[in-house]
Amino acid sequence: MKNFMVDQNLKELTEHRTLVIPIACYETTINQNINGYIPLHWHDEIQFVLIVKGEAIFQINEEKIVVQEGEGLFINSGCLHTAKEKNHLDCVYICLNVSPHFILSQELYTTYVNPYIHATNLPYLHLDTKGLWAKNILDAIRKINQLILQKSPYYEIDITVQLTLIWQNLIINGFQLEYELTEMVKSKRMKQMLNWIHLHYAEKIMLNDIARAGQLSRSECCRYFKRILKKTPLNYVMDYRIQKSLVLLQQPDSNVTDVAYRVGFNSTSYFIDKFRKSMNMTPLAYKKYKNG
Incomplete structure (x- = not known):
């Protein structure tokens, strides 16, 4: 398993089946x-x-x-x-x-x-x-x-x-099972916000948009991301855009400017700067490295 695919809702797309059994x-x-x-x-x-x-x-x-x-x-x-x-x-x-x-x-x-x-x-x-x-x-x-x-x-x-x-x-351990409604709601809201980001990452995204997707205030939205993902919502958006750019940069006919705009950056230089900080190399160096 190398190319790990998930959908917009972060649900893994790998079909978990071996012949006739799930x-x-x-x-x-x-x-x-x-x-x-x-x-x-x-x-x-x-x-x-x-x-x-x-x-x-x-x-x-x-x-x-x-x-x-x-x-x-x-x-x-x-x-x-x-x-x-x-x-x-x-x-x-x-x-x-x-x-x-x-x-x-x-x-x-x-x-x-x-x-x-x-x-x-x-x-x-x-x-x-x-x-x-x-x-x-x-x-x-x-x-x-x-x-x-x-x-x-x-x-x-x-x-x-x-x-x-x-x-x-x-x-056999005899766990005392618990069913907290608040935990179920938290999980659902987090997935709703992540789902919204994965559908709209190529567009301009504001904190308000993400919070609205989870039916939360801006401050509550930030608390969710800090607690679960240890980063701010907009930092998560940035990281997700870089993640999506990796696949595009591996396509032989892609160029850095085109990839930057396709994943939601409105400036090539800003994309290069953020990519370098995340991957310790420029997008062009990554492209050459992956395409031999």
Whole structure:
């Protein structure tokens, strides 16, 4: 997985399926992504991560966590998350995405899956090697990855067995699940504001526009971005425009001025200045570097 695609709503566009089952399992090298990191996104699928090399810093909603080699993460359905490698160690991880409805049979889904994917106090779980339950989950992720690579007879059935084990080990902890309406509203408003930016990034954007998209005041809007993304709304817009310019600059027939205007800058020199600060090189140098 290199070119990580998300839609305007930040929802990941990768179809998480392996043949007939709604599951995807693949190895990702973080710095090989077009941005050099895994950009902010979310998906309906639940995600399990196992670091096989190096270490990574994940952000899930508002929290950051360092995950080391041999450790992993459970990331819940619908949670905004991003990943960067730590200490330039060429971090590689196995990523297992599963449709919640495929975890257990429909008869068991209502009791044992639905309450967990809607809980507001369970955005993620750190899977370290200290607890037996976490070790069992990490082993099952490895097995599922091997099963998909080997494709031995009836391997899809073997995968469902491993998924059942994963979920049993996850819920065996007896978490006290919480459902805070304010948290649900916050998540929805944040996604609405990000969605609006991703639809309109090529246009002139004012703080008022972003706040209106989330049905918030300007100051509340700034608080949301500072708390969740650790930056101002307009800085996020700037970073997103630079991110979108990377794809355009890799097109052989593109030029820097055209790209600048296409991603919402009204001055080429301003674009070059901001690009250099973000990427430590000029847009033209980046274009030459990527196009050989």
